[in-house]
Amino acid sequence: MFNLILFGPPGSGKGTQSEKIIAKYGLKHLSTGDLLRTEISNQTPLGLEAKSLMDKGQLVPDEVVTGMISSALDANPGAKGFLFDGFPRTSAQAEALDKLLALKKTSIAVMLALDVSQEELVKRLLKRGETSGRSDDTNENVITARIIEYHNKTAPVAEYYKKYNKVVTVKGEGTVNDIFNVLSHEIEQRTQPKEAGIEK
Ligand code: AP5
Numbered sequence: 358m359f360n361l362i363l364f365g366p367p368g369s370g371k372g373t374q375s376e377k378i379i380a381k382y383g384l385k386h387l388s389t390g391d392l393l394r395t396e397i398s399n400q401t402p403l404g405l406e407a408k409s410l411m412d413k414g415q416l417v418p419d420e421v422v423t424g425m426i427s428s429a430l431d432a433n434p435g436a437k438g439f440l441f442d443g444f445p446r447t448s449a450q451a452e453a454l455d456k457l458l459a460l461k462k463t464s465i466a467v468m469l470a471l472d473v474s475q476e477e478l479v480k481r482l483l484k485r486g487e488t489s490g491r492s493d494d495t496n497e498n499v500i501t502a503r504i505i506e507y508h509n510k511t512a513p514v515a516e517y518y519k520k521y522n523k524v525v526t527v528k529g530e531g532t533v534n535d536i537f538n539v540l541s542h543e544i545e546q547r548t549q550p551k552e553a554g555i556e557k
Pocket of ligand 1: 365368369372374391410411415416417418422444481482493503530531532533536
């Protein structure tokens with residue numbers, strides 16, 4: 358199995374690049390933001406609780422997202438590997454993920470971290486907010502709150518994986534295809550296609 362974390366602040370391009378990576382390498386995409394938005398659109402109790410936090414740009418409790426990821430791992434026993442997008446976002450989530458993967462006798466191969474300036478992040482998210490219907494994109498104060506939450510709680514997750522020499526930082530500004538080529542190169546440095554079951 359080949360498991361990777363696509364990491365970076367809100368608007369750094371995690372979702373955009375995830376789509377291309379899963380199409381090329383056949384990984385299962387697990388985005389906690391997407392899973393939470395599905396809960397919201399289904400108006401579940403979990404979704405209603407999450408919405409009030411997401412609308413303020415705050416993180417949802419660790420046990421909620423860890424539970425969703427645990428269920429998603431169990432629901433995909435035949436996956437060649439997982440691409441985690443927007444998870445883990447706290448050190449507690451990182452520790453929980455490592456334990457869940459160890460139970461399945463696998464681990465994180467690499468964290469690819471997208472580096473984008475704050476000015477560019479705000480510009481991208483406000484632009485997307487014009488059409489996306491995402492309530493957390495329309496208000497610059499909420500976007501700033503998401504970025505502050507990232508610096509306070511999520512950036513330390515990279516330090517956690519640096520201890521294991523698993524972090525590669527990639528410039529996340531430029532064309533989507535150029536960034537994808539750099540990410541692909543980093544993935545291919547770490548996979549032996551036949552053994553990992555990854556299709557190039
Ligand atoms: P989540 O859905 O994960 O959102 P996010 O991290 O804020 O990230 P975004 O989806 O906004 O950005 P992205 O990096 O995926 O960039 P994208 O490709 O979309 O989380 C939302 C909320 O859910 C959180 O605030 C929290 O409340 C909760 N949550 C989720 N996971 C959680 C967890 N694990 N724990 C606790 N709470 C959790 O691109 C952004 C825009 O830029 C797009 O319009 C795109 O077209 C554009 N773009 C992309 N690449 C480029 C480029 N190279 N050049 C120009 N534009 C580009």
